[in-house]
Amino acid sequence: MSRNAKINTLLLLVVAALAVLPLVLGLGDHKEEPFTGADAEAEVAITEIQPDYEPWFSPLYEPPSGEVESALFALQAAIGAGVLAYYFGLRKGRRQGEARAKTAEHHEVAEAQGTGDGAHEGAAAGHPLP
Amino acid sequence: MHIAEGYLPPLHAAAWGVASAPFVVHGVRALTREVKANPESTLLLGASGAFTFVLSALKIPSVTGSCSHPTGTGLGAILFRPPIMAVLGTITLLFQALLLAHGGLTTLGANVFSMAIAGPWAGFGVYWLLRRFDVPLMVSVFFGAFVADLVTYCVTSVQLALAFPDPSSGFLGALGKFGSIFAVTQIPLAVSEGLLTVLVMRLLVKSSKGELTRLGVLLQGGRKSDTTTEAAVR
Numbered sequence: 001m002s003r004n005a006k007i008n009t010l011l012l013l014v015v016a017a018l019a020v021l022p023l024v025l026g027l028g029d030h031k032e033e034p035f036t037g038a039d040a041e042a043e044v045a046i047t048e049i050q051p052d053y054e055p056w057f058s059p060l061y062e063p064p065s066g067e068v069e070s071a072l073f074a075l076q077a078a079i080g081a082g083v084l085a086y087y088f089g090l091r092k093g094r095r096q097g098e099a100r101a102k103t104a105e106h107h108e109v110a111e112a113q114g115t116g117d118g119a120h121e122g123a124a125a126g127h128p129l130p
Numbered sequence: 131m132h133i134a135e136g137y138l139p140p141l142h143a144a145a146w147g148v149a150s151a152p153f154v155v156h157g158v159r160a161l162t163r164e165v166k167a168n169p170e171s172t173l174l175l176g177a178s179g180a181f182t183f184v185l186s187a188l189k190i191p192s193v194t195g196s197c198s199h200p201t202g203t204g205l206g207a208i209l210f211r212p213p214i215m216a217v218l219g220t221i222t223l224l225f226q227a228l229l230l231a232h233g234g235l236t237t238l239g240a241n242v243f244s245m246a247i248a249g250p251w252a253g254f255g256v257y258w259l260l261r262r263f264d265v266p267l268m269v270s271v272f273f274g275a276f277v278a279d280l281v282t283y284c285v286t287s288v289q290l291a292l293a294f295p296d297p298s299s300g301f302l303g304a305l306g307k308f309g310s311i312f313a314v315t316q317i318p319l320a321v322s323e324g325l326l327t328v329l330v331m332r333l334l335v336k337s338s339k340g341e342l343t344r345l346g347v348l349l350q351g352g353r354k355s356d357t358t359t360e361a362a363v364r
Contacts, residue, residue, distance in 0.1 A: 004336070011329045015322045019190045022318075028195030035191050038198040039131035039232075041311045042290060046137060049294045049304060055136025059231035072230050073187045080183030084330075087177040091337035 131198045131312065132223065132241040133286060135234025142293045147239025153247045157216035164214060171210075174334075174341055178206035179218040181330060185323060186222055186245075192315040200323035201282050204275030205330060207250035208257050209345055219246025244285035253278025267335075267347070267354040268328050275327035279320035283312040 001009070028034025046053055063069035138146070165172055185202030192198060202222075206215040220242050226232040233241045257274030261267070287308035296303035334342060335354070342348040 004332070008329055008332060011325045015325050018318050018322050022191040022193050022195070027193055028191070031195050034195050035197050037131050037189065038194075038196050038311050038315050039134050041196055042131070042308060043134055043137060045307050045311060046290070046294050049296055049307070053294070055134070056140060057136035057234065057236045059135045059227070059234060061228065062231040063229075069230060073189070076225065076230070077184050077187035080180040080185075080187065083176050083180035084184065087173055087180070088333060088337060090173070095337065 131283075131286075132226070132233030132245070133237040133290065135227070135231065136236055137234075138237050138240055138289070138293050140236075142289070143236045143239060145239075146237075146243050146289065150239045150242040150247060153213070153216045154220050154242065157213040157220075160211070160213040161217050164210065168344070171341065171345075174338065175206075175210065175214070175218075178209055178215075179221065181205050181327075182218055182222045183225075185326065186226070190319055190322065192318050194310070194315045196311070196315050198283070198312070198315045198319055200319050200326075201245050201249055201279050202323065202327075203245060203250045203282070204253040204257075204271075204278035204323065205327045207254040207278060208271060208274050208327075208331075209342075209347065212247070212250040212254050215250040216242070216246045219250065222246075240289050241286075244289065245282045248285040249278040249282035252281035268331065271331045272324040272328050276320045276324035279323040280313065280316055283316040284309065287312045 022028065023035070063072055161175070165175070182202035182205075185200040187199065189197045189199045201219070203215050203219050206218050220238075223233055223238060223241050223245060227234050227238055227241075253274040253276075256277045257270045260270035260273060287305055290308040291301050291304035294304055295301045296307065299306075331347075335348065339348060348354060
């Protein structure tokens with residue numbers, strides 16, 4: 001693994017650890033319902049401060065169940081991840097294409113000049129530098 | 131986590147809407163200008179919006195024993211500046227309010243103000259300052275994203291405390307209450323967001339040197355820093 005890839009993997013591992021540790025350490029155990037949403041807790045806090053407060057508007061559409069809701073959240077994440085993957089894939093493909101085009105040019109020049117070192121450099125240019 | 135539908139009194143909801151509207155209108159103008167002047171930036175704009183989409187869909191457990199989600203607004207604010215991020219953030223909030231019953235239409239103004247305006251501006255400000263003092267790019271990006279995330283939820287706490295001051299301890303008492311729910315929960319998530327933003331920025335530095343140079347994140351020639359700080363921030 002290159003140094004670059006190692007750093008990126010490490011970043012992801014730390015993020016994963018930050019998310020998993022609260023669960024492993026049981027930091028939600030003191031609650032009746034551990035790991036609920038902060039927005040739901042805020043609703044409770046509002047009712048504590050102002051017991052007679054009634055929300056004056058309700059969502060136009062509400063997912064009929066927790067399953068449907070999680071599906072929609074997954075959809076949101078999937079759309080975002082898809083666009084990001086498209087972006088980075090396209091960039092990588094373009095860079096590779098450019099590198100190849102350069103190599104081909106180099107080849108033609110090399111062949112015209114009758115030298116053979118174009119092939120070797122071409123193989124290196126096929127893999128863009130990190 | 132945004133303020134739920136109907137949970138801000140009408141007057142507060144309207145006031146935050148009025149406060150947010152000019153930023154979003156200005157942002158739409160900045161966005162159209164950007165796309166017209168640099169059509170090739172559309173892709174990276176899409177990617178920045180997509181980053182917000184992914185991150186604000188991930189509800190992650192935190193040290194307080196509750197869950198919240200990052201915002202993903204730091205990246206777009208650093209790349210395209212906060213006005214454009216106001217638009218991208220608003221789109222994300224609308225999606226969640228309309229389809230997920232998360233946040234809401236009546237609280238949209240307040241949520242836009244915290245997540246799409248205050249957070250991005252604070253994050254960009256920190257990033258900008260750090261860059262001025264020659265702090266390395268990735269360190270600045272981390273703190274920019276961290277602050278954008280955390281400030282979002284501090285503002286949310288202030289908004290709720292203004293609307294629901296504690297009967298005995300007043301605004302400050304309520305701020306402590308909402309702050310312990312939102313802001314404290316958010317600290318580890320803001321660290322995660324900072325790290326993920328650094329990860330994406332590292333990938334961008336590798337794949338989109340030209341674009342980052344044009345946006346002023348990298349200097350001419352793709353360098354990350356220079357002795358002349360003036361050029362570090364466009």
